[in-house]
Amino acid sequence: MDLQNEILTVEELATLLKMKRRQIYEMTRGRARVRQALPLPLPLLRINGNLRFRRTDVAKWLDELAEHERKADRLRT
Numbered sequence: 354m355d356l357q358n359e360i361l362t363v364e365e366l367a368t369l370l371k372m373k374r375r376q377i378y379e380m381t382r383g384r385a386r387v388r389q390a391l392p393l394p395l396p397l398l399r400i401n402g403n404l405r406f407r408r409t410d411v412a413k414w415l416d417e418l419a420e421h422e423r424k425a426d427r428l429r430t
Contacts, residue, residue: 359408360398366406378404392421 367374380395381404396410 361408361411363404363406366411369411393417396405 361369363374363377367377370377377395393414396406396414397407398407412430
């Protein structure tokens with residue numbers, strides 16, 4: 354399997370994002386307690402009750418989140 358199609362576990366995603374597993378679980382429940390709730394939901398798959406994440410979906414989500422932040426910064430200035 355190439356890296357683009359790689360499926361990540363909660364622990365692998367936490368490592369990738371340099372976060373704690375608990376934070377990943379909170380984000381999947383829509384209860385991110387960062388400055389504010391995340392404007393875009395974290396894309397996930399539920400496979401037999403287990404949370405999984407496609408690396409490509411996570412990369413796209415990060416890009417969209419960064420773009421959202423850039424737009425918000427422009428509005429604040």
